[in-house]
Amino acid sequence: MKSVFITGAGSGMGREGAKLFHSNGWRVGAVDRNDDGLATLGRELGDERLWTRAVDVTDKAALDGALADFCAGNAGGGLDMMWNNAGIGESGWYEDVPHEAAMRVVEVNFKAVLTGAYSSLPYLKKTPGSLMFSTSSSSATYGMPRIAVYSSTKHAVKGLTEALSVEWQRHGVRVADVLPGLIDTPILTSTRNHSGGGEVPQSPEEFRAAAPKKGLFRLMPADSVAQAAWQAYHHPKRLHWYVPKSIRWIDLLKGLSPELVRGRIVKSLPGLMSDR
Template identity: 45%
Template sequence: MTQAMGRQSIFITGAASGMGRETARLFSQQGWFVGAFDVDRAGLEALQTELGADNCLVHALDVSDKGQFEAAIAAFSTATGGRMDILFNNAGIAMRGFFDEMPLEDQLRMIQVNLVGVLNGIYTALPLLKATPNALCFTTSSSSATMGMPLIAVYAATKHAVKGLTEALSNEFRRFDVRCADVLPGLIRTGMPAEDMLASAPPKGPFRVIEAIEVARTVWEAYQSETLHWFVPSELADLDKAAGNTPEQLRDKLGAHMKI
């Protein structure tokens, strides 16, 4: 008998904190077996203590390293008997500043984690997803994938790429009965947004601060659905429409809001 003991299973990157951690907690509460992966070993150990060693597998993982991803997938496969109901590619990093003032190395690192890391995850996990009926390949995109945001240009570019990849694979993976979807969160209370951004956020509207548990609940809802893009909060869908219909107007509005 495997460690998962026949339970449905979810593989989560960036699981040591924020949205990934809340997702691990929620799915564990629902009786799922959780694979939690992150570069933060201390955070993973704390999560394992909380969930119980019988209910999860924790494993250090730098998603930009394909070899590490292969080892993580192999360990997860052993624990679940080759099952993966959800792949949650959630790990990501963000750096803020003017494009021309940020070191190129930092911007390339964002590409490695936010985009190459997602490609590593999907490519490596696909055999398990294909072997699991009604599996879901789910990825964290961003509200910055609706319109390129100033001061996070390369971050926004990686998230646009994730959104496009999700759309394309949602059709390709029909061949395997594997669904694809993504979440486009706005300002989430995690360790990623700067404190000044959280403090200056409006009390209502699409750019209000949202708790990380809301994203976890979205992952749960997405597994029960065929919806492609999930906006958190839902008002961000209007931003996506505006970006498609009047991109110049939205561009100027964002520039004025950020005093650029």
């Protein structure tokens, strides 16, 4: 029986990933700091082949312990796939985002991915064809304004993915990531806008109604990212998975002219340069 360990599995993309892999007969280790989200996942999927634990991914000892306990129940004590998915956001002009809030984004979005890589490697090495998979972002194709720190962490995840995809070949461990665009998950409507008084700007219903219906940044369901994770395991050569696939064009254009992409971003985001 194959196994996957998913961080940030209590909601959104991680939750959909847990459901997809579980439905295909995998043993799923699901961790999240949100115990309520894990509890509802457990009620939905049942106890068979599902292992859950409340874990703060910034706590290395807690993540180490969770991986050790989960993998102890796997064949040979190994792990087929590690999915570093947990992430948070803070928005606003760079100088408006409190330093402690920005550093928390770095802790969760990048440092915890580094920890996940260190912690999972011993188990991945035991399993032929294993994969370390991480959630990057479309904001890792070009630095995005008003989510500058978030965007920076996702660039870092992408860079780590590329480096380890070379290094870990000597261990027989594959490495890949996913770069989602606008995905219908709680982070979109729970992220504080520090340049707008710190409030959450829209309700989920308002956000969905206003979100683009077509184009690179059309609103996509969370299960589209889960499908990318599933495909990544079964297609060992591809390094970056874009959701939707057209997001890749930003990477291609930036390689030719980052100035062109900068200009297009300014033009494509109405109100970008306003104070709110």
